[in-house]
Amino acid sequence: MGKELIFKTLRHEETNEIPWVPFAGVHAGKLKGYTAEEILKDSDKLAESLIEVKKLYTPDGMPVLFDLQVEAEILGCDLLWAKDNPPSVKSHPFADTNELPCKCKIPTEESGRLPIILDAMRRVKAEIGEDVALYGLICGPFTLASHLRGSNIFMDMMKNADYVKELVGFCAEVSCKMAEMYIDAGMDVIAVVDPLVSQISPRHIEKMLSDAFKAVFDFIRAKGSYSCFFVCGNATNQIEVMCKMGPDGISVDENVDLVKAKEITDRYNISIGGNIPLTTTMLHGTQEDNMKIVIDLMDSLTHRNLVISPGCDMPYDTPIENTIAASQAVKHPEKARKLLENYQSKVDDIDVTLPDYEHLDKVLIELFLLDPDQCAACTYMLNSVVDAFDEIKDIADYAVYKYTIKEDIARTRKMGIPNLPTMCVNGEIKWVSIIPDREEFISEVRKYAK
Structure with a gap:
């Protein structure tokens, strides 16, 4: 039983x-x-x-x-x-x-x-x-x-x-x-x-x-x-x-x-x-x-x-x-x-284009999440950006990628993201399965501002 x-x-x-x-x-x-x-x-x-x-x-x-x-x-x-x-x-x-x-x-x-x-x-x-x-x-x-x-x-x-x-x-x-x-x-x-x-x-x-x-x-x-x-x-x-x-x-x-x-x-x-x-x-x-x-x-x-x-x-x-x-x-x-004797794995060959990080007008914060509507850790990582965004909106933008969407899965792989949730700044992995506090987050974003 x-x-x-x-x-x-x-x-x-x-x-x-x-x-x-x-x-x-x-x-x-x-x-x-x-x-x-x-x-x-x-x-x-x-x-x-x-x-x-x-x-x-x-x-x-x-x-x-x-x-x-x-x-x-x-x-x-x-x-x-x-x-x-x-x-x-x-x-x-x-x-x-x-x-x-x-x-x-x-x-x-x-x-x-x-x-x-x-x-x-x-x-x-x-x-x-x-x-x-x-x-x-x-x-x-x-x-x-x-x-x-x-x-x-x-x-x-x-x-x-x-x-x-x-x-x-x-x-x-x-x-x-x-x-x-x-x-x-x-x-x-x-x-x-x-x-x-x-x-x-x-x-x-x-x-x-x-x-x-x-x-x-x-x-x-x-x-x-x-x-x-x-x-x-x-x-x-x-x-x-x-x-x-x-x-x-x-x-x-x-x-x-x-x-x-x-x-x-x-x-x-x-x-x-x-x-x-x-x-x-x-x-x-x-x-x-x-x-x-x-x-x-x-x-x-x-x-x-x-x-x-x-x-x-x-x-x-x-x-x-x-x-x-x-x-x-x-x-x-x-x-x-x-x-499974003849099993062969298949990976969706979806071509995604990464931003030209060196020539962006604003700092780009990218959030690679499982699903911010379902995953609590993802929700709070996203909220750490949203809650502080008014202070940095003149110098930064942010984008959210969900691991439930095939194109976003391909983007996550292309970026070499090891675990979810992860936050990147201008293409560099900054926080992996760690939610930064407000001061740390804002300070890090300002380092990338032109």
């Missing part, structure tokens, strides 16, 4: 198979013809879509929803809704104050969209919960703190560490309450999803964030449930400090070399999951591409403490046949190998 396979993996036991966990967040709605907004606001449509995920993709484990803005909305953030992405945060209620949120704001079962979410969780648990491990995803304390404070939090980390620690501590209390409600609604695994951890140095994590995260993982364990720590972006340097926080599992995206990361997680006896590329393979690739990446992952890694999954929340328009192909490769690897 798939559920027990997940449990054994998170208990770090030997298994005969590798578990498969498709992160079909808003993509679940696509399966039944619903928009992202519809399934995130309607328990009937959400539950119906999740049952279809189970039917088509034969998961061992699956998330009930992938929306990191649920808590932020409850705490006063305004959201911008989309048809093919989870909502994004468009206002930060604590951007202009160093106060802390009131304890009375900690969510209850009646808060925000929680009645819809908890209802769907209970219904899906009753329908498929005997066979599939259900994941309740909560927004991690640091990303939630950034939703409340905005991009100012990166300056706070340099100038007001005590405030950051207090704010993240409050957000950890919110995380614990969310975990409790999700566990009570039948969730087997609580995934703490915190994309922005990859943007912070291990030293700053240990100084300001670790205590809060440890408290959340300890709470989940005390409730008798399993935990996973999801981090997007290039979390290579953060893997060890993440292990020290005590989750049962870690999940990473395509920016991370899974072989090297697993060497670290194995030392701490923590499971690791990942990391089928979301756009180049799942969205734009073929069935064979998806099978090949799964087989390559399985062949390059020891199977104990391993989960195969997409690198993060699957794009809404991911072809159904691609996800089925990935599923079949996990479940039937020998058949997949047979089908």
Whole structure:
């Protein structure tokens, strides 16, 4: 049974198979013809879509929803809704104050969209919960703190560490309450999803964030449930400090070399999951591409403490046949190998022209992002430019490239961008998976002004 396979993996036991966990967040709605907004606001449509995920993709484990803005909305953030992405945060209620949120704001079962979410969780648990491990995803304390404070939090980390620690501590209390409600609604695994951890140095994590995260993982364990720590972006340097926080599992995206990361997680006896590329393979690739990446992952890694999954929340328009192909490769690897005997990879030969950086009238800031509407780390890197732009608009322009668009993928390759998100200035790579503070960013741009 798939559920027990997940449990054994998170208990770090030997298994005969590798578990498969498709992160079909808003993509679940696509399966039944619903928009992202519809399934995130309607328990009937959400539950119906999740049952279809189970039917088509034969998961061992699956998330009930992938929306990191649920808590932020409850705490006063305004959201911008989309048809093919989870909502994004468009206002930060604590951007202009160093106060802390009131304890009375900690969510209850009646808060925000929680009645819809908890209802769907209970219904899906009753329908498929005997066979599939259900994941309740909560927004991690640091990303939630950034939703409340905005991009100012990166300056706070340099100038007001005590405030950051207090704010993240409050957000950890919110995380614990969310975990409790999700566990009570039948969730087997609580995934703490915190994309922005990859943007912070291990030293700053240990100084300001670790205590809060440890408290959340300890709470989940005390409730008798399993935990996973999801981090997007290039979390290579953060893997060890993440292990020290005590989750049962870690999940990473395509920016991370899974072989090297697993060497670290194995030392701490923590499971690791990942990391089928979301756009180049799942969205734009073929069935064979998806099978090949799964087989390559399985062949390059020891199977104990391993989960195969997409690198993060699957794009809404991911072809159904691609996800089925990935599923079949996990479940039937020998058949997949047979089908791949004559496999040849194909790269779209899209010609893109780079700017003539030496002869530009203004400094050009280029942002290479996965998707600023879906990836929190991408959103905050973009916001770091937008928030400071009035101060430099006379000397600079900026351009945004999305890794969901084929032409932008080609541009990213031609530029030699190693990881996403990345920011360049006049064609030079300046910040890779790191969000600069306002002063550092403006100072660097001014160096290039004519």
